[in-house]
Structures are given as structure tokens and as C-alpha cells.
Amino acid sequence: MGRLIVLTGPSGVGKGTLLRSLLERHPELYLSVSATTRAPRSGEVNGEDYFFVPRGTFERMIANGELLEWAEFAGNLYGTPRTPVEEQIRHGRWVILEIELEGARQIRKTFPEAFRIFILPPSLPELEFRIRGRGQDTEDAIARRLQRAQEEINAASEFDIQIVNDNFDKTLERIELTLFAPVVC
Ligand code: ADP
Ligand code: 5GP
Numbered sequence: 001m002g003r004l005i006v007l008t009g010p011s012g013v014g015k016g017t018l019l020r021s022l023l024e025r026h027p028e029l030y031l032s033v034s035a036t037t038r039a040p041r042s043g044e045v046n047g048e049d050y051f052f053v054p055r056g057t058f059e060r061m062i063a064n065g066e067l068l069e070w071a072e073f074a075g076n077l078y079g080t081p082r083t084p085v086e087e088q089i090r091h092g093r094w095v096i097l098e099i100e101l102e103g104a105r106q107i108r109k110t111f112p113e114a115f116r117i118f119i120l121p122p123s124l125p126e127l128e129f130r131i132r133g134r135g136q137d138t139e140d141a142i143a144r145r146l147q148r149a150q151e152e153i154n155a156a157s158e159f160d161i162q163i164v165n166d167n168f169d170k171t172l173e174r175i176e177l178t179l180f181a182p183v184v185c
Contacts, residue, residue, distance in 0.1 A: 002089035004111050005096045005179065006159075008104045009119030010149035011074070012131035014165045015098050018119070021172050022096075026180075030088045030095045035061060038076040041136040051081070068110070071102035074144035078103070094179075101152045104159070117175065118159035122166045124149065 009015050023029055035051040037058050046052050053061075058077045061067050068086075070079030080097055088095045097107065107114050121127035127149055131142055156162045161178055165171040 002092050003094045004085070004089060004107070004114040005094060006104050006107055006114050006116040007096060007098045007119065008101055008116065008152070008159065009165070010121060010127055010152045011100075011145040012127050012134065012149075013119045013121045014130065014168065014171070015119055017168070018165065018172055018175065019096065019098055021168075022175060025172075025176070028093070030093045032080050032085050032095055032097050034078055034080055034097075034099070035067070036076055036078045038078070069097075069099065069103040069106035071100055071106075073100050073102075074141060074148060100148075101155050108158075115179075116159045116161075117178065118156040118162045119171070120153060120156055120162055120164045121149075122164055 007015055007019065019031060023031055033047065033049070033051060035053050035058060037053060037055045038050070040046065040049070040052050044050065044052075055077065058070075058079065061079065061081075062070060066082055067079035068082040070077060072078075078100065080099065080103065085095050085097070097103070099107070104116055108116065121130070124146070128142070128146055131137060131145060137145065163171055163174050163178075
């Protein structure tokens with residue numbers, strides 16, 4: 001049966017890297033590709049990492065009801081295209097949304113049955129180290145992401161499960177266990 005899974009956590013915590021590994025190991029999962037007004041980072045591919053669109057196009061998508069949820073994050077707009085997600089779920093697939101807190105809250109209202117995972121950093125200094133290590137964000141973007149990180153971490157308890165991404169392999173294993181372990185009644 002189709003299922004919606006939401007993965008949230010501060011920028012730089014490792015969500016993208018975890019998801020890449022998860023999808024390699026479970027190609028049956030479907031990762032939703034978001035639309036954003038942010039400029040591509042080097043190496044990012046339009047249509048794979050994001051649909052990179054001008055603000056006017058994004059605003060038209062909102063007006064036309066084409067987004068399942070959307071939010072402004074660190075000065076840019078991000079949103080989930082509705083049709084592919086609904087189609088994949090209808091076809092019985094498990095769909096993953098990698099989205100920030102406000103979007104996750106919207107999904108909680110519209111898809112209360114969605115399973116919501118929050119990824120925590122081991123510490124704020126480690127989060128900053130990872131964002132800087134990624135080497136892709138300006139000082140301004142780093143400052144905005146760190147400021148938002150604390151607000152997001154404060155809301156972690158709103159989620160069904162919280163996982164600290166300390167050791168990468170262990171975190172991946174915990175996500176797999178959470179998703180695939182048979183329910184014991
Ligand atoms: P996000 O998608 O949450 O913004 P990324 O997946 O881009 O974060 O990861 C940010 C950086 O942290 C990357 O350089 C990634 O390799 C690194 N990283 C991810 N998980 C870990 C971990 N468990 N320990 C150390 N570094 C990690
Ligand atoms: P980044 O610019 O680092 O790729 O992403 C910034 C933040 O936007 C991350 O927390 C990421 O999870 C979030 N994000 C990515 N796509 C979407 C989306 O479609 N909707 C919402 N609400 N957030 C998104």
C-alpha cells in the first residue's frame with residue numbers, strides 16, 4: 001500500500017546523504033523532487049536534485065494549487081509538486097519528502113497518516129562543521145541556516161521519531177529499521 005514518509009532536520013544534518021544511500025539500497029522508494037527558487041549548487045542537476053525555477057514560476061505554481069506544501073527557507077521558496085506524489089502513492093509506492101519544518105507541519109494537516117522522521121545533529125558545532133565542510137553555501141546562507149536550525153531542533157518532538165545522525169551507518173540502519181521492521185502487535 002502507498003505510504004508518505006517525511007524526513008526533516010536542520011540543513012547540513014545529513015538528510016540528502018542519508019537519502020542517497022537509502023535509495024541505493026531500496027530503489028523501490030520514490031524520492032519527491034522539489035521545486036525551489038534557490039540557485040543550483042555546483043553539481044546539482046535540474047530535475048534530479050530540484051526543479052530550479054524563477055520566483056514568478058513558483059508563485060504561479062502556488063496560485064494553481066500545484067504544490068502539496070511549500071515554505072520560505074533562508075530567503076528562498078521550496079515546495080513539493082503535488083501530482084507525482086499523489087500518482088506514486090496511488091500506485092502503491094512509498095514516497096519520501098525531504099522538507100523543512102513548516103512544510104512538514106502542513107503535511108501533518110493534509111496527510112495525518114504520513115510517517116514523520118526528524119534527524120538531529122550530535123551538536124550545533126558539529127552541524128556548523130558539516131555545513132562548512134560541504135563547502136557550498138555563502139557566509140550569509142550559513143548564518144541563516146544555523147539560525148533556523150535551533151528553531152527546527154526545538155520542534156523535533158512534534159515528529160513520530162527522532163534520530164541523531166552521529167555515526168552515518170548506524171543512522172541509516174535506524175531509518176531502515178523504522179521503515180521496514182515488521183510491526184509487532
Ligand atoms: P542536508 O541534506 O541535511 O542539508 P547533507 O546531506 O548535504 O545535509 O550533509 C551535509 C554534510 O555532512 C555533507 O558533507 C555530508 O557528507 C556530511 N555528513 C552527513 N552525515 C554525516 C555523519 N553522520 N557524520 C559526519 N558527516 C556527515
Ligand atoms: P537546501 O537549500 O539546503 O537544499 O534546502 C534547505 C531546506 O529546504 C532543507 O531543510 C530542505 O529539507 C528544505 N526543502 C527542500 N525541498 C523542500 C520542499 O519541497 N518543501 C519544503 N517545505 N522544504 C523543502
